[in-house]
Amino acid sequence: MADEAEKKDVDRQVYSLLEKIRSKSGVIRKGVNEVTKALERSQAKLVVYASDVSPKEIVMHLPLLAKDRNVPSVAVKSRMELGKASGVSVPASAIAVISAGEEAHALEEFVIKNLK
Secondary structure, X not given: OHHHHHHHHHHHHHHHHHHHHHHOOOEXXXXXXXXXXXXXXXXXXXXXXXXXXXXXXXXXXXXXXXXXXOOOEEEEOOXXXXXXXXXXXXXXXXXXXXXXXXXXXXXXXXXXXXXX
16 A cells, blocks of 8 residues: 555656656657657666556567666656646657756656665
């Protein structure tokens, strides 16, 4: 039960961080193909993917590729919420933070606190 509450809290933190980054001169790539390219080009600073993607195979490679590139990655529960947080009105299966802009410190703090 506590584990689920922690997961919801991390999800909320991720959505909030993405909204801040997007609104304060950050650069975000949306979509599995764009995220994959950003990882392959070593541009991604953080990868976020939705766990409600069907079929799961669509995003299965992202955490593995992120780990290979030493990029932190996190799964969130909802594609719809991920889309909203990244500024689109449609669901997003995955996003990559390319530049956190003015929120670089917040991104670093989140990664240290939740993903290390």
